[in-house]
Amino acid sequence: MVSHIGPPSEEAKSIFADLGYSVAGDGATFTAARDWKEVEVLAVTDDVDTPSGDRMRCFVTWKDYVPDLGDLLDRAAPDYDYAVIGVEEDGEYEVARAPSE
Known part of the structure; x- marks a missing residue:
């Protein structure tokens, strides 16, 4: 596993901005909005909090953390809709x- 310094916060903001979302907030948690859709984006690594509530969420992590994050979210079984994006060092990403x- 590649060692990263912190979550991919700037990469997450760039992904959502490139997709046409308005991005608001600083740090590893921010809001991305487009048309009628508002998403809470959480840039994470291995320290993941699965907040409660009914708001759509997108967890963005380094690609090599995706399997562990998927397992954690499966176990937590959050009651909201969510997506997971894995980011490469070069900025490429995969949903x-x-x-x-």
Whole structure:
């Protein structure tokens, strides 16, 4: 596993901005909004909090953390819709889990 310094916060903001979302907030948790959709984005590594509530969430992590994050979220079984995005060092990304819409 590649060692990263912190969560991919700037990469997450860049992904959502490139997709046409308005990004608001600083740090590893921010809001991305487009049209009628508002998403709480959480840039994470191995320290993941699964907040409660009914708000759509997107967890963005380094690609090598995706399997562990998926396992954690499966065990937590949050009651909200969520997506998981894995980011590469070069900024490329892959949607590892899309929301169930």
